[in-house]
Amino acid sequence: MKLRISFLWGIALAAALANPALAQQDPAKKTQTAKTFWGVSAEKLEYRYSDSDEELAAVEGGAFYGTDELEFHWLFSGEWEEAHNAWESLENQFVAQIPVSDFWDAKAGVRVDTPEGTDRVYSVLGLTGLAPYWFEVDTNLYVSDEGDASVDFEAEYELLITNYWILSATFESLVAFSEDREIGSGKGLNSTELGLRLSYDLIGRAFAPYVGVVHERKYSDTADLARDSGGSTEDWFAVIGARVMF
Amino acid sequence: MKKSILLAMLAGFASLAAHAGEYDISVDRVQIDTGDFVKEGIGYNGASPGPILRFKEGEEVTINVTNNLDEMTSIHWHGLILPFEQDGVPGISFPGIKPGETFTYKFPIVQAGTYWFHSHSGFQEPNGAYGAIVIEPEGREPFRYDRDYVVQLTDKHPHSGDRIMRNLKMSADYYNRQQQTVGDFFAESGEKGVMATLKDRMMWGDMRMMKADIEDVQGFTALINGKGPDQNWTGLFEPGERIRLRFINSSAMTYFDIRIPGLEMTVVQADGNNVQPVNVDEFRIGVAETYDVIVRIRDEKAYTIFAESMGRSGFARATLATEAGMTAEVPEMREAPVLTMADMAGHMDHGSMDHGAMNHGDMESMDHSKMEGMDHSMMSGMDHSDMGMSSDSFYASGSGLMPQAANGGKFLSYADLKAQNPLYEDREPTREIEMRLTGNMERYEWSINGVKYEDADPVVLQYGERVRFKFVNETMMTHPMHLHGMWSILDVGADKWNPIKHVISVAPATTVYMETEVDAPGQWAFHCHLSYHAASGMFRKIVVEGGPEGTVAQGESDGQQGGES
Numbered sequence: 001m002k003l004r005i006s007f008l009w010g011i012a013l014a015a016a017l018a019n020p021a022l023a024q025q026d027p028a029k030k031t032q033t034a035k036t037f038w039g040v041s042a043e044k045l046e047y048r049y050s051d052s053d054e055e056l057a058a059v060e061g062g063a064f065y066g067t068d069e070l071e072f073h074w075l076f077s078g079e080w081e082e083a084h085n086a087w088e089s090l091e092n093q094f095v096a097q098i099p100v101s102d103f104w105d106a107k108a109g110v111r112v113d114t115p116e117g118t119d120r121v122y123s124v125l126g127l128t129g130l131a132p133y134w135f136e137v138d139t140n141l142y143v144s145d146e147g148d149a150s151v152d153f154e155a156e157y158e159l160l161i162t163n164y165w166i167l168s169a170t171f172e173s174l175v176a177f178s179e180d181r182e183i184g185s186g187k188g189l190n191s192t193e194l195g196l197r198l199s200y201d202l203i204g205r206a207f208a209p210y211v212g213v214v215h216e217r218k219y220s221d222t223a224d225l226a227r228d229s230g231g232s233t234e235d236w237f238a239v240i241g242a243r244v245m246f
Numbered sequence: 247m248k249k250s251i252l253l254a255m256l257a258g259f260a261s262l263a264a265h266a267g268e269y270d271i272s273v274d275r276v277q278i279d280t281g282d283f284v285k286e287g288i289g290y291n292g293a294s295p296g297p298i299l300r301f302k303e304g305e306e307v308t309i310n311v312t313n314n315l316d317e318m319t320s321i322h323w324h325g326l327i328l329p330f331e332q333d334g335v336p337g338i339s340f341p342g343i344k345p346g347e348t349f350t351y352k353f354p355i356v357q358a359g360t361y362w363f364h365s366h367s368g369f370q371e372p373n374g375a376y377g378a379i380v381i382e383p384e385g386r387e388p389f390r391y392d393r394d395y396v397v398q399l400t401d402k403h404p405h406s407g408d409r410i411m412r413n414l415k416m417s418a419d420y421y422n423r424q425q426q427t428v429g430d431f432f433a434e435s436g437e438k439g440v441m442a443t444l445k446d447r448m449m450w451g452d453m454r455m456m457k458a459d460i461e462d463v464q465g466f467t468a469l470i471n472g473k474g475p476d477q478n479w480t481g482l483f484e485p486g487e488r489i490r491l492r493f494i495n496s497s498a499m500t501y502f503d504i505r506i507p508g509l510e511m512t513v514v515q516a517d518g519n520n521v522q523p524v525n526v527d528e529f530r531i532g533v534a535e536t537y538d539v540i541v542r543i544r545d546e547k548a549y550t551i552f553a554e555s556m557g558r559s560g561f562a563r564a565t566l567a568t569e570a571g572m573t574a575e576v577p578e579m580r581e582a583p584v585l586t587m588a589d590m591a592g593h594m595d596h597g598s599m600d601h602g603a604m605n606h607g608d609m610e611s612m613d614h615s616k617m618e619g620m621d622h623s624m625m626s627g628m629d630h631s632d633m634g635m636s637s638d639s640f641y642a643s644g645s646g647l648m649p650q651a652a653n654g655g656k657f658l659s660y661a662d663l664k665a666q667n668p669l670y671e672d673r674e675p676t677r678e679i680e681m682r683l684t685g686n687m688e689r690y691e692w693s694i695n696g697v698k699y700e701d702a703d704p705v706v707l708q709y710g711e712r713v714r715f716k717f718v719n720e721t722m723m724t725h726p727m728h729l730h731g732m733w734s735i736l737d738v739g740a741d742k743w744n745p746i747k748h749v750i751s752v753a754p755a756t757t758v759y760m761e762t763e764v765d766a767p768g769q770w771a772f773h774c775h776l777s778y779h780a781a782s783g784m785f786r787k788i789v790v791e792g793g794p795e796g797t798v799a800q801g802e803s804d805g806q807q808g809g810e811s
Binding site for chain 1 (some may be wrong): 273318319335336337338366367368405408411412413415416417420423424425426427428429451452454460465644647686689691698699700704771773778780781782783785787
């Protein structure tokens with residue numbers, strides 16, 4: 001048996017060497033290269049206490065699988081409201097992501113929102129990467145099944161107090177190009193969120209607990225819609241949580 | 247070249263009459279105890295590191311390797327000149343060794359010196375699958391010693407190789423805990439002023455590059471012969487003896503700066519080949535290199551072998567003593583270096599710097615005017631007056647990695663290495679092949695000429711030619727380039743005395759040349775020996791066409807000459 005295997009190998013080798021096309025099917029490309037990768041992470045996994053005694057659990061995370069050339073991401077984000085025992089927001093995105101330059105990836109896919117209330121399905125086109133001066137940037141164009149378009153923009157900067165204590169500043173904003181009253185979205189700038197979180201890398205980069213403050217604000221028509229339904233338009237939160245990466 | 251064939255043939259004939267040793271190696275799951283942590287890994291004959299294989303030049307060895315793992319394995323005989331089917335690279339030399347199977351390697355030993363062996367499958371080597379090879383020469387050696395020890399270093403990590411690779415892909419700075427902090431900013435501001443420091447940070451930030459990008463994988467415990475710093479491997483000696491230390495760097499990723507405080511070391515061999523003796527206080531050993539040094543100890547006291555990692559994120563320690571249990575002072579690690587603009591020049595300004603050994607006088611050929619927008623007064627590391635006496639032409643002028651001996655004395659440079667006995671006649675190379683060492687740190691992708699292995703054609707060489715390889719390092723990392731099966735003659739500007747190596751370390755923003763007599767038919771691997779760089783694409787297959795036993799290797803006449811360019 002062993003003899004036969006080595007004989008076949010010899011033939012394969014001779015064939016590969018005799019034929020450049022076959023030589024390109026170099027079996028070592030498989031044995032000597034790490035090709036596929038995966039990861040699971042939660043950038044945010046936190047409890048939020050607002051200045052109006054509101055309590056929320058917020059999660060933002062996802063998982064990916066892929067190669068250097070193509071990755072598939074599942075992105076999840078949601079806010080669970082204690083008082084109503086319901087998802088105030090709940091988003092699942094499934095996107096394919098490809099590199100477009102040294103520091104930037106393009107992505108495309110779908111986003112499915114299934115919070116308490118009205119559901120929406122969106123198509124997603126996005127750009128994610130690292131801007132000069134180490135700003136991590138993520139921005140997406142969404143078009144909903146109702147035909148409404150919106151753009152979100154997120155940026156994050158990590159300031160290393162030490163190599164383990166990290167202060168991360170985040171900015172998020174959402175702009176809608178048309179009104180979608182059912183989901184409480186006005187035309188124009190909808191909302192901004194500013195966050196400041198101080199974390200400590202407790203177990204490698206796998207588990208980093210943090211505390212922080214978050215400021216959320218809604219604007220113009222969106223603020224009016226929120227006010228009409230009895231919601232708040234501006235909140236300060238104290239947050240406590242952990243970043244997880246595996 | 248002809249001489250070497252003749253020698254090989256002679257050695258072959260001699261071996262018929264001489265030895266024919268048979269060796270058994272089992273590949274096993276083992277526990278590795280570093281003193282800091284215990285980790286399951288892979289070893290040989292039940293231990294990691296594996297046994298020291300002691301061969302004799304001229305011997306015909308038969309090595310039975312039994313795979314007791316539940317995955318494929320292989321053993322590559324690092325630095326040994328042998329038929330390519332025996333070289334142990336799955337997919338290039340042979341298919342690999344299946345679980346439960348025994349593969350028998352058989353080849354003549356045609357050289358002498360210090361070498362090592364390791365798995366070439368997956369990340370088994372970082373996981374512990376390595377051992378040492380010591381080959382006794384047929385003739386007399388040009389130096390004397392009373393006893394010798396193998397001093398084999400590694401950077402044992404608590405994470406498995408697969409996990410490290412995945413983490414680096416998720417976040418290239420996952421293991422980097424030497425990044426510049428707010429504290430560093432204020433300290434530097436105090437020295438150089440706030441504006442200057444801010445400008446410096448902006449410059450690096452603008453390029454999204456880190457000065458602290460020296461060691462990708464930190465958090466390891468450095469071992470010597472399998473022992474952590476606290477477990478303190480000890481080699482015994484009698485006062486007055488000359489001791490030969492056979493240093494082997496079996497690390498996955500880590501370079502070490504090695505010294506024995508209080509002792510001068512005489513370097514007599516590099517990568518298994520004798521060099522004209524050089525006395526040094528300290529030397530840097532690249533990943534997969536070997537250096538043999540001789541120390542003479544007259545007094546009855548202990549000495550520390552101290553090996554700091556190049557980025558100072560860890561150190562290995564061992565002791566030479568007259569009795570077990572004796573120890574000597576263990577020095578503090580020196581401050582971690584940071585890269586300078588000089589190290590980045592290759593990335594920014596491709597090819598304008600040529601620090602090849604042929605151009606010792608040309609260090610100023612670096613075109614500063616091309617580094618737009620840089621304030622030269624800001625280049626902290628570029629202050630040449632700081633560089634003291636030692637300046638190594640194998641580093642970019644002003645490099646943050648420029649080695650300095652801890653005692654201010656002599657630090658070995660590649661430029662000091664001269665072959666004791668040239669293996670080949672010195673002749674003009676038949677052609678030059680340029681290999682730009684390239685990568686994208688943020689994505690943790692590494693490549694040659696911008697092409698990863700998976701997208702690359704093999705590099706085709708002709709049997710009998712002498713190829714001059716030009717390595718241009720366009721990255722900010724140091725890459726130990728390893729060619730299998732044929733010698734790498736490092737150009738240090740010494741013509742026929744150029745040293746003969748199997749690993750050529752190429753520092754950031756430098757150009758280094760090596761020449762290879764293409765005297766081994768078949769197909770071979772060529773790669774960066776940093777495990778995670780090789781696995782992410784800094785790798786090539788080399789095909790040698792023609793040759794006396796060219797039955798297999800002939801015929802690929804329309805293959806691409808010299809690979810991609």
